[in-house]
Amino acid sequence: MIAAAAQARLPSILRWTAILVPLAAVVGTASAFFLWALDAVTRLRFANPWLLFLLPVGGLLVGMIYQRVGKSAAGGNNLLIDEIHQPGAGVPRRMAPLILFGTLVTHLFGGSAGREGTAVQMGGSIAAAFARMLALDAASVRIVLMAGVAAGFGSIFGTPVAGAVFALEVLVVGRVQYDALIPCFFASLLADWTCRFWGIGHTHYQIELLPPGALPDPWLMGKVMLASAAFGLAALLFSTLSHRLADAFKTYVPRPELRPVVGGILVIALFFLAGTSDYLGLGVLAEHPDSITLPALFTSTGIPASAWAWKLLFTVITLSAGFKGGEVTPLFFIGAALGNALGTVLGAPVDLFAGIGFVAIFAGATNTPLASIFLGMELFGAENGLYIATACIIAYACSGSKGIYSAQRLPSSHN
Structure with a gap:
């Protein structure tokens, strides 16, 4: 048979x-x-x-x-x-x-x-x-x-x-x-x-792993849960601003080919306001030895607490104006930068909080908590899986159902 x-x-x-x-x-x-x-x-x-x-x-x-x-x-x-x-x-x-x-x-x-x-x-x-x-x-x-x-x-x-x-x-x-x-x-x-x-490598991020068989620290878990709510709210802010600014561009700049022109001017203005080029581009490679990059957010403790907000503004303006690319790597940067700041304030491991912010804000902005949990485990190792899963689930719950993809559907009897 x-x-x-x-x-x-x-x-x-x-x-x-x-x-x-x-x-x-x-x-x-x-x-x-x-x-x-x-x-x-x-x-x-x-x-x-x-x-x-x-x-x-x-x-x-x-x-x-x-x-x-x-x-x-x-x-x-x-x-x-x-x-x-x-x-x-x-x-x-x-x-x-x-x-x-x-x-x-x-x-x-x-x-x-x-x-x-x-x-x-x-x-x-x-x-x-x-x-x-x-x-x-x-x-x-x-x-x-x-x-x-x-x-x-x-x-x-x-x-x-x-x-x-x-x-x-x-x-x-x-x-x-x-x-x-x-x-x-x-x-x-x-x-x-x-x-x-083809010989193409990927960026590696290092988080200190729990020893095999070790139980998560309840006090640290509480801090993770608190930070995760903030990651979910940051994801909601990113999604909301993206949709509203895109609508504003359509309203005030009716010709689509001119929207990136206006957006480009605004990005240049933001560059002068921020006083740094660290929030331009992908945010993975370092232009200078002391640049704020995605890998640096896992190891550095002198990152400005406002780094996540700057990257959010640069990205929302760029993409809402009609420039091409994705939202996810900037979301990783935003989440890791916010995690770095929260880890510093809460007295928690900066590498761990950068890592959970990295995936949790992605979970909230895309409404894909399961994919985000697997993403975290593939990138950072399964030993911290409980922290990763907790962060993704809470961020998803706190971010609302309206994510960055407007075509994403809500469940119904026909789905």
Whole structure:
């Protein structure tokens, strides 16, 4: 009986293997190229600080290109979520090259943005191209798109489990789409392997681990719970400001290609107000030895308590104005910076609080607590898993249901 069941499933297994292996290889290769190019344009900006003053010009260029040829591709992550829920006009092939180019322009000129949105959109666009080429039915298209999202997320951060769970969890608040679990997991895993095969490494963060078998400290757990509520409120602030400022840009700057021009001018003004370039760009590489970077937030105790708020403002203005990129890495920076500040105030380990802030604010802003827990364990180790899980769950509960993705649906009897 078991042999008969396995034999009956063999054609389906072979079919999905034939789809997922090349899909993951292409997405992983695209992520590898993107990470290499992102590093290159960031270092080019470091070597030429005057490039910041061309940010409005870069924004105008990208805005005009999207206006002329972007069309539905401008929907970004929300278009992908809508297409997974209910396939319609489809995800255009041009989404991948457009988002890649737009994001590199954003980072070249100093806009504060991330990389997750770019990787996810490239993954979704490549997956949609595979689906069209293979003439897949609607149900298969949905799964292939989810696998593309998982592959993009997993390969860009080097976290294949979190990538798979993110693709399953992000669609509906409080629901996980388990029907695509196996395709998403293998696509994410294979894409991550492919990215690493090309010699692309990922940033490592170090947190002191609990000794094996040790129980969490109840007093420290109380501090974690208190800080986690703050992470959830920070996620709510980020999401709310992002939506409201995007609406304000649409109201007061009706022409879409001009919104990044205004946003670029505002980012330059913020640069002078902050008096530092540390909040520009991705926030991972150090322009100067004493720069505030994401890795430094895990080890340094002299970080300004306002660092998280500055990064939040830089990022919200950049993305709300229409610059391309993702929200997630800036959210990591914001959460780690807030965790650094709270750890200092509460007399708690700064590395641990930077780590839980890193993932907790992501959980709150994206409504994906399970993916965030796996993300934390893949990045920081499972030994501090109880602290990580506590932070993600409380932040998610405190952030409300309205996250950064407007296409994300609330649960209903039809989901």
